Amino acid sequence: MRPILFLLPAVVAGALVPSAAIPQTVNVSLTSRYVDNTFNDALSKKPSLQTDISYDLSKHVYVSAYAYTGFEKPFADDSSEYGFEVGGKWSLSKKATVTLATGRYANYQGKGFDVGDWYAKAGLTYGRANVSASVLRGVTNTVLINSSYRLPITKRLTVTPSIAYFTAQKKLNPGVAVDYRISKRVSIGGKFVLPQDDITRRRTPYGAATLTYAF
Numbered sequence: 001m002r003p004i005l006f007l008l009p010a011v012v013a014g015a016l017v018p019s020a021a022i023p024q025t026v027n028v029s030l031t032s033r034y035v036d037n038t039f040n041d042a043l044s045k046k047p048s049l050q051t052d053i054s055y056d057l058s059k060h061v062y063v064s065a066y067a068y069t070g071f072e073k074p075f076a077d078d079s080s081e082y083g084f085e086v087g088g089k090w091s092l093s094k095k096a097t098v099t100l101a102t103g104r105y106a107n108y109q110g111k112g113f114d115v116g117d118w119y120a121k122a123g124l125t126y127g128r129a130n131v132s133a134s135v136l137r138g139v140t141n142t143v144l145i146n147s148s149y150r151l152p153i154t155k156r157l158t159v160t161p162s163i164a165y166f167t168a169q170k171k172l173n174p175g176v177a178v179d180y181r182i183s184k185r186v187s188i189g190g191k192f193v194l195p196q197d198d199i200t201r202r203r204t205p206y207g208a209a210t211l212t213y214a215f
Contacts, residue, residue, distance in 0.1 A: 024062075025054045026215040033208035034068065034079045034190040040145055040164040040175035042193060042206035046070055048079040060088045062102075076110040083107075083116065099123040101131070116137065120124055128152075142168035156181045171196040185214045 007212045028051050034044035045072065063086045067140040070079025087101025099122070106116035117140050123132035128150040135143055148162035157180050164173040175193035181190060 015151075019061055024056050025052070027052045027212055028215070029210050029212040031191075031208050031210045033206065034070075035206055035208040037160075037162055037175050037177050037191055037193070038146070038164065039146075039195075040146075040162060040193045041195040041213075042204075042208075043081070044079040046072065046077070046079045060090055062087055062089065062184045070110070077109065077197075080110040081105065081107050081115075082118075085121075087121070096126065097125045097126045099125070105133045105136075107140075117120060138169075140166075141167045141212035169198050170199075171198065188215075 003087055014174055021178040027182045028049070031048050031050060033042060033046065034048040035042050048068050049071070050068040051077050052066045053062070054062060056062050063084070065082070065084045068080055069074075069075045070077040072079070074080070075082070077141060083103060084103045085101050085103030086104075087099055089097055089099045095134065101121045101123075102119065103121075104113075104116060106113045108115045115138075117136040117138035119134045120138045121132055121134040123130060127147070130150075131145070131147045133143060133145050143166075144166070145165045146162060148160050151159045151161070158178070160179075162175050162177070162179045164175065165171070166173075172195060175191070177191050178191065179189040180189055189210045189212070191210065192205070194203050196203050204207050
């Protein structure tokens with residue numbers, strides 16, 4: 001187990017930006033169940049404390065990292081995961097942005113950095129819509145296509161439905177994320193998914209409640 005590796009992007013960022021610089025975004029969330037809206041799947045039935053950090057190294061280049069831990073065995077149970085991503089983003093117009101990135105999803109089921117997927121990702125955001133394709137190599141070995149659309153219901157409430165498709169497994173996982181902003185820094189929300197089992201092909205619904213603080 002090497003949970004310290006999730007700090008690698010922050011170390012790189014610290015070497016490339018002035019010492020006075022701070023992370024562009026830092027979000028810390030407490031969730032009742034580890035539900036993921038990239039894979040649109042439930043990865044654990046137990047609570048998880050999740051930290052996401054992102055830096056802009058320049059106008060186009062960014063680096064991000066995440067570290068999620070369960071409470072039964074910190075960084076060593078099925079609610080734990082960590083990884084990093086380095087990428088670039090370019091504006092095509094006022095509404096359209098292209099993203100290219102590579103990174104590592106690691107510590108699946110709390111089994112360390114060697115258990116996970118390396119990935120390369122290409123994404124396009126147009127207005128409220130986003131679509132991305134990721135080539136995963138490691139545990140999953142598939143192309144993951146994710147499409148989502150952000151729907152502002154009110155000034156505080158946002159609903160984001162999404163679809164995740166796995167080409168190797170030939171399965172389609174729908175999901176939705178709900179976010180309600182209580183204040184500038186605090187929000188509550190929920191994640192709901194309906195993943196398909198690889199073997200039985202049956203679908204089971206899962207949901208999770210979240211509390212997030214943005215630094």
